[in-house]
Amino acid sequence: MQKDLHILNELTELGSPLAEWPALNVFTVPDGYFDQLPESILSGIENQLNTLSFSKQAPVSDVPEGYFDGLADSILNRIKNVPASGSILTDSLRQASVFNVPVHYFDDLATNILQRIHADEETELPVTLQSVQHINVFTVPTGYFESLPEAIQQQVPAPAKVIGINTQRSFFKYAMAAAFTGLLGLSLFTTFNKKDDKIDTAQSELVMADANLILKNNNFDQELESLGDNDIVQYLQSNGEDVKAALVASVTDEKNLPSEEEYYLDDQTLDNFLNQLNIPQTINN
Amino acid sequence: MVGMFTGVYAQDQQPDDAKGKQKIEALYVAYITKTLNLNEDEAQKFWPVHAQFDSELKSVKLELPELDRQQQQLNIKKKYQDRFSKILGNDRTNDFFRKDGEFRKKLVEQLRNKRQQNNPNQRPFKRRNF
Numbered sequence A: 001m002q003k004d005l006h007i008l009n010e011l012t013e014l015g016s017p018l019a020e021w022p023a024l025n026v027f028t029v030p031d032g033y034f035d036q037l038p039e040s041i042l043s044g045i046e047n048q049l050n051t052l053s054f055s056k057q058a059p060v061s062d063v064p065e066g067y068f069d070g071l072a073d074s075i076l077n078r079i080k081n082v083p084a085s086g087s088i089l090t091d092s093l094r095q096a097s098v099f100n101v102p103v104h105y106f107d108d109l110a111t112n113i114l115q116r117i118h119a120d121e122e123t124e125l126p127v128t129l130q131s132v133q134h135i136n137v138f139t140v141p142t143g144y145f146e147s148l149p150e151a152i153q154q155q156v157p158a159p160a161k162v163i164g165i166n167t168q169r170s171f172f173k174y175a176m177a178a179a180f181t182g183l184l185g186l187s188l189f190t191t192f193n194k195k196d197d198k199i200d201t202a203q204s205e206l207v208m209a210d211a212n213l214i215l216k217n218n219n220f221d222q223e224l225e226s227l228g229d230n231d232i233v234q235y236l237q238s239n240g241e242d243v244k245a246a247l248v249a250s251v252t253d254e255k256n257l258p259s260e261e262e263y264y265l266d267d268q269t270l271d272n273f274l275n276q277l278n279i280p281q282t283i284n285n
Numbered sequence B: 001m002v003g004m005f006t007g008v009y010a011q012d013q014q015p016d017d018a019k020g021k022q023k024i025e026a027l028y029v030a031y032i033t034k035t036l037n038l039n040e041d042e043a044q045k046f047w048p049v050h051a052q053f054d055s056e057l058k059s060v061k062l063e064l065p066e067l068d069r070q071q072q073q074l075n076i077k078k079k080y081q082d083r084f085s086k087i088l089g090n091d092r093t094n095d096f097f098r099k100d101g102e103f104r105k106k107l108v109e110q111l112r113n114k115r116q117q118n119n120p121n122q123r124p125f126k127r128r129n130f
Helices: A005-014 A033-057 A071-081 A088-093 A109-124 A144-155 A165-217 A220-225 A229-238 A243-253 A260-265 A269-276 A280-284 B002-013 B016-036 B040-058 B066-088 B090-117
Strands: none
Touching: A165 B016, A165 B040, A220 B016, A220 B090, A229 A243, A229 B016, A229 B090, A243 B090, A260 A269, B016 B090, B040 B066, B066 B090
16 A cells, blocks of 8 residues: 555645554455455345344234224223322313312402502602602603604614625726826826926026026127016016016116106106106006 | 937927026026136036025915015025035125025116117106215
């Protein structure tokens, strides 16, 4: 006999002492045992059947003819003739009452019970409660019982939601889809950001090249004078400058206000002066 | 090569507004470089930090109340003061903040002059003698 290698490997993995047992068959049968087994079983069954058929042929006991016809009557007669034994079964069969109560016992029973109840109530109640014993101390708000079923239903916890395995799979499906979309969006965002960065870098390089050219040619003032009105306004605004306020401040700082004589000549001098700067709103404010 | 291509592409695609902005930025770089006398090494360290500084300043919302806006801008300037000082030293950093303001003043002056020149119908005023 050879050990099954798969089972042996499993037993070795589990560290079972069975793995170390020698491959010996401890169960032995005589030679040719299984060859004769079906015949021996069949012969055993036949022997048993023979025994049973023998017992059928010879009844165990005989009863007189018509024995069972009057059996019930004879049993009842015997029971009735047995003297009182105290057995409830036999007495009831002889239609004799085994329970005795005093005469007129049931006539006063109800009264007696009520008297005892009243007596118990009076003696057992504490003194403080005796005065309110006939008062109903339990009150409920109006319409309490009408709304009771609804109130109870509201307090009953909702049955737990059963999530099937398939539902969970569906959830994972959507989660995966969302994650994929997020990654796609992020990569697109990064790509466009990189593109913006590239443009910014290129822009910076152009600015630096222009700056180098200005320094090299030493033409700062000429370049400054060539700037457009809108370009200056947009640049200043993008740098958080209030252009109107800066213009007015520039006028006063640089001593560029019209002289006193100008006001004698024209009382609209200041207005005209500010109009030159395109800041008429400042006057009204 | 890619950078050059991108640069040319960016320049070609620029609208006039962007070109004007680029020109003013170039003037600013030239002005600061010249007035602070930045050498090549300093410029290489200074301008990247300045780009961050500029970006943060521009992120301050213009709709804020004036004093709040100024306060936020001042906080950013103070935050970058140390970083600029490590490159330029304390004195030149103070000078930088001064020159930064001066450049804007120059732009405002330029704007004022342009507007005054562009009103030929009005006679020139006699300037006040302070």
